[in-house]
Amino acid sequence: MEKLGTLKVNSLSKGFGPKGQGLKVLDDVNLTVEPGEFISIVGQSGCGKTTFLRLVVGLESDYQGEILLDGKRLNGPDLERGVVFQDHRLLPWLTVEKNVGLGLKNAGKGEARRKVQEHIELVGLKGYEKHYPHQLSGGMSQRAAIARALVNRPQILMLDEPLGALDALTRMYMHQELERIWRQEGITMIMVTHDMDEAIFLSDRVVIMSSRPGTIKKIMPVKLARPRDRASIEFARIKEELLEEFHLHTETPFAYSI
Amino acid sequence: MRTLKRKLLGLVAPVLLLAAWDYVTRRELFSPQLLPPSEMLLETWWDMQTSGELALNMRVSLCRVAGGFALGAALGFALGTAMATCKAVDDYLGPLFNTVRQVPIVGWLPFLIVWLGIGELFKVAFISLGALIPMALKTYEGIKAVSPGFLELARVFEFGRFRQLTKIMLPSALPSLLIGLRLSLSEAWMLVVAAELVVASVGIGNTMTVARRLFQTDVVLVSVIAIAITGYLGNALLALLEARLLASRRPTCAQ
Amino acid sequence: MNIPLQVAGFLGRSYRGAISFLALIGIWAALARLQAFPAELLPAPDAVLTTFLQSAASGVLGASLGASLGRIAQGFLIGCSLGLLLGASMGVSPAVESLFAPLFNALRQVPIIGWIPLIIVWCGIADLSKIVFIALGAFFPMAINTFEGIRSVPHGYLEVARVFEFGKLRLLGKIVLPGALPSIVTGVRLSLGASWMLVVWSEINTRSAPGIGDMLDSAREGSKMDVVIVCIVVIGAVAFLINELLGQLEAQLQGWKKTSR
Ligand SMILES: Nc1ncnc2c1ncn2[C@@H]1O[C@H](COP(=O)(O)OP(=O)(O)O)[C@@H](O)[C@H]1O
Numbered sequence: 001m002e003k004l005g006t007l008k009v010n011s012l013s014k015g016f017g018p019k020g021q022g023l024k025v026l027d028d029v030n031l032t033v034e035p036g037e038f039i040s041i042v043g044q045s046g047c048g049k050t051t052f053l054r055l056v057v058g059l060e061s062d063y064q065g066e067i068l069l070d071g072k073r074l075n076g077p078d079l080e081r082g083v084v085f086q087d088h089r090l091l092p093w094l095t096v097e098k099n100v101g102l103g104l105k106n107a108g109k110g111e112a113r114r115k116v117q118e119h120i121e122l123v124g125l126k127g128y129e130k131h132y133p134h135q136l137s138g139g140m141s142q143r144a145a146i147a148r149a150l151v152n153r154p155q156i157l158m159l160d161e162p163l164g165a166l167d168a169l170t171r172m173y174m175h176q177e178l179e180r181i182w183r184q185e186g187i188t189m190i191m192v193t194h195d196m197d198e199a200i201f202l203s204d205r206v207v208i209m210s211s212r213p214g215t216i217k218k219i220m221p222v223k224l225a226r227p228r229d230r231a232s233i234e235f236a237r238i239k240e241e242l243l244e245e246f247h248l249h250t251e252t253p254f255a256y257s258i
Numbered sequence: 259m260r261t262l263k264r265k266l267l268g269l270v271a272p273v274l275l276l277a278a279w280d281y282v283t284r285r286e287l288f289s290p291q292l293l294p295p296s297e298m299l300l301e302t303w304w305d306m307q308t309s310g311e312l313a314l315n316m317r318v319s320l321c322r323v324a325g326g327f328a329l330g331a332a333l334g335f336a337l338g339t340a341m342a343t344c345k346a347v348d349d350y351l352g353p354l355f356n357t358v359r360q361v362p363i364v365g366w367l368p369f370l371i372v373w374l375g376i377g378e379l380f381k382v383a384f385i386s387l388g389a390l391i392p393m394a395l396k397t398y399e400g401i402k403a404v405s406p407g408f409l410e411l412a413r414v415f416e417f418g419r420f421r422q423l424t425k426i427m428l429p430s431a432l433p434s435l436l437i438g439l440r441l442s443l444s445e446a447w448m449l450v451v452a453a454e455l456v457v458a459s460v461g462i463g464n465t466m467t468v469a470r471r472l473f474q475t476d477v478v479l480v481s482v483i484a485i486a487i488t489g490y491l492g493n494a495l496l497a498l499l500e501a502r503l504l505a506s507r508r509p510t511c512a513q
Numbered sequence: 514m515n516i517p518l519q520v521a522g523f524l525g526r527s528y529r530g531a532i533s534f535l536a537l538i539g540i541w542a543a544l545a546r547l548q549a550f551p552a553e554l555l556p557a558p559d560a561v562l563t564t565f566l567q568s569a570a571s572g573v574l575g576a577s578l579g580a581s582l583g584r585i586a587q588g589f590l591i592g593c594s595l596g597l598l599l600g601a602s603m604g605v606s607p608a609v610e611s612l613f614a615p616l617f618n619a620l621r622q623v624p625i626i627g628w629i630p631l632i633i634v635w636c637g638i639a640d641l642s643k644i645v646f647i648a649l650g651a652f653f654p655m656a657i658n659t660f661e662g663i664r665s666v667p668h669g670y671l672e673v674a675r676v677f678e679f680g681k682l683r684l685l686g687k688i689v690l691p692g693a694l695p696s697i698v699t700g701v702r703l704s705l706g707a708s709w710m711l712v713v714w715s716e717i718n719t720r721s722a723p724g725i726g727d728m729l730d731s732a733r734e735g736s737k738m739d740v741v742i743v744c745i746v747v748i749g750a751v752a753f754l755i756n757e758l759l760g761q762l763e764a765q766l767q768g769w770k771k772t773s774r
C-alpha cells in the first residue's frame with residue numbers, strides 16, 4: 001500500500017491542437033513521486049516541463065494516460081495541489097497580505113489572519129504585509145507567491161522556474177529558504193528549473209527530460225546529506241554526471257574544490 | 259523660469275481675445291445685443307445668481323443628469339459585465355448592441371419623444387441611453403483584457419464565478435471602468451443640454467434657448483460658461499476618485 | 514483541419530446574433546399585428562420597409578441625405594483643416610503650444626452641443642450656423658489627435674533624423690507626419706463622426722431647410738413613426754460607414770506601425 005499523498009503518472013502523453021491530436025509535446029511520461037519528496041525537472045527550454053506541471057496542477061486537459069493522486073484520477077485544479085508560476089502572478093491591486101490570503105478557503109476571520117501572518121513570516125516577508133507588489137523586489141515577489149501557494153497547506157507544491165528571474169546571489173539565498181520551508185512543512189515539492197546547481201542542491205531526485213517529444217530520459221537520485229555543500233567534490237561529481245546527459249562536459253571537474 | 263514663461267505665454271491668447279472683445283464693443287462695431295460688453299457678463303451673472311435663476315435651472319439639469327447617468331451607467335456596467343463574462347450573452351446580444359450603438363444618440367431623440375412624451379421620463383431615458391453605451395463598452399473591454407494568467411490563478415484557487423468576477427476581473431478592469439464612467443458622465447452632461455435645448459420649460463439648456471430667442475446674448479454666454487465649469491468640475495471629481503482608487507497601483511518606490 | 518472548425522464557430526456565433534435580431538423583429542411584428550400600440554407608436558415592420566423603399570424611390574430620402582452631407586462636407590472640411598493646422602503647430606512648436614493650449618483647453622470644456630444657441634445668435638438659423646457648428650465639432654477632436662500623434666512620435670526617430678542632419682521640412686515630411694499619421698486618421702474618424710452627429714442634431718434643433726435630421730423631426734411632428742424609424746436606420750448606417758471605412762484605414766496604418774517596431 002502506498003503512503004497517502006503519492007502522485008503517480010502513468011504513460012502520460014499530451015499534444016496541442018484540435019482535440020490534443022496535433023503536435024506531440026509529451027510522450028509516455030512515467031513518474032512516481034513519494035510524499036515529502038523534493039523532485040526537480042530539468043531539460044532544455046521547450047521540452048514540455050511547464051506543460052507537464054500544468055497537467056499535474058490540472059490546468060490542461062485532453063491528455064492520454066493517467067495522473068493519479070492516491071490512486072484517484074485528477075479532475076481539474078484542486079487546493080490540494082498548489083502552484084508557483086514562473087511569473088509570480090501577484091495581483092497588482094492587492095497588498096502582500098491580501099495576495100497571500102487570496103486562496104484561503106473555509107477559514108474564520110481570525111484564523112485567516114493568523115494563517116496569512118504565519119506564512120508571511122515563513123517566507124521572511126514580515127514587515128512587508130501592507131506593501132504592494134510593485135514595491136517588492138523580484139525575490140520578494142517570488143517569496144510572496146510561495147506563501148500564497150502554501151497558505152492552503154497543499155499536499156503537493158509545484159514550482160515552475162520560481163527563481164529563474166533572480167540574480168545568482170539572491171537565488172542561492174532562496175535555495176536555503178526553500179529547503180527550510182520544505183523541511184519545516186513536509187510538503188512534496190516538484191520544481192522545474194534550468195539551473196543544475198539548484199536541482200542538485202535541493203532535490204532528492206532529478207528528472208532529466210529530453211525534447212521533441214518530451215520524455216523522461218533519466219531519473220538521477222541525489223544522495224547527499226543536507227544541507228549540501230556546493231563546493232564539495234561529490235556535488236561537482238553529480239553535476240558532471242548530470243551535464244553529461246546533455247552532452248556537456250566540464251573540463252575541470254574539480255575546479256570547485258580549489 | 260521656463261514654466262513661468264510658458265504660463266505667461268498661455269495668458270497672451272485669452273488677454274488678446276478679451277482686448278479685442280473690449281475694443282469691438284467699445285467702438286460698437288456690433289450691436290450690444292449680438293456682443294455684450296465683457297463687464298456686462300459679470301453683471302448678468304450676478305443677477306442670475308442673486309435671483310436664484312441660475313441655481314434653480316442648474317439644479318434641475320443636474321438632477322436629470324444624476325438620474326440618467328446613474329441609471330445608464332449601472333445598466334451599461336451590467337450589460338458590459340454580462341457580455342464579457344458569459345459567451346452566450348455576448349453571442350446573442352453583442353451584434354445587436356454593436357448595431358444599435360452606431361446610431362448617434364441624438365438621432366433617438368424624436369423617437370423617444372414619440373414614445374415617452376416630452377416630460378422627465380423622456381429626458382432621463384435619453385440621457386441614460388447615452389450614458390449606457392460608453393460604460394458598457396469600457397466594462398466589456400476592461401474585463402476582456404484581464405490577463406489569462408490571473409484567470410488561471412482563479413482556477414487554481416477554485417474560485418466560483420462570483421469570486422472570479424469580484425476578486426480578479428473587476429479589480430483588473432478598474433482603470434477601464436473609470437474611463438467608462440468619465441465618458442459616460444460627459445455624454446450625459448452633453449445630452450441633458452441637448453434635450454433641454456429642444457424641449458423643456460426649465461433647466462440650463464432651456465435658459466439658453468429662451469435667452470437666444472430674446473437675443474439676450476449675455477445670458478447665453480453666462481450659461482455656456484456655467485455649463486463648461488460644471489462639466490469640468492464633474493470630470494475633475496471623477497479624476498480625483500480615479501487618483502484615489504488607482505493610487506496604490508502606481509509604482510511609487512519600485513526597488 | 515482547423516478551418517472547418519473556425520467556420521463552424523463563426524456560423525454558430527453569427528447564427529446566435531441573427532436570432533436576437535429576428536426575435537426583435539418578430540416581437541415587433543407580433544405587437545404591430547396585435548395592435549398592442551397605436552400605429553403612430555409602432556408601425557409594422559413591413560410598413561417601415563415599404564416607406565423606406567418609397568422614400569428612396571421618390572428621391573425624398575436621397576435629397577435629405579444629400580443636403581445633410583453637403584453641410585457636413587463644408588463644415589467638416591473647415592473644422593478639420595483648422596484642427597489639423599492648430600494641432601500640428603502645437604505639436605511641433607512648444608511655443609505655439611504654450612500660447613494656445615490654455616485657451617483651447619478652456620473652450621473644449623463646453624459640451625459641444627452647448628455652443629449652438631450662441632452660434633445661432635451670431636449666425637442666424639440658416640445653413641451658416643449649422644456649418645459653423647459642425648466645423649466647431651470637427652475642430653476639437655482633430656486638433657487633439659493631431660497634437661497627440663505628433664507628440665507621441667518616439668524620441669528615437671527624432672534622433673535618427675538628427676544623425677542624418679535632416680532639415681526642418683524633411684524632418685516633418687519623413688519622420689513627424691508619417692509617425693503621427695495613425696493618430697491623425699483617428700482624429701479624422703472622430704471628427705467626421707462628430708460632424709455627422711452634429712448635423713443631425715442641428716437639423717433637429719432648428720428646422721430651417723431639408724436634411725435628414727429635419728426629415729426625422731418633421732416625421733415625429735406628423736406622427737409618421739415609419740419615417741422616423743427609416744431615418745434612424747439611415748443615420749445609423751451612415752455613422753457605421755464612416756466608422757468602418759476610416760477604422761479600416763486606421764487599422765492598416767496601425768498594422769504598419771506595429772511591424773516597423
Ligand atoms: N497552449 C499551447 N498551444 C500550443 N503549443 C503549446 C502550448 N503550450 C506549449 N506549447 C508548446 O509545447 C512545447 C513545450 O512547451 P513548455 O511546456 O512551455 O516547455 P518548457 O516549459 O519546457 O520550456 C513548446 O514547443 C511549446 O511551443
Ligand SMILES: [Mg+2]
Pocket residue numbers: 049050
Ligand atoms: Mg516553461
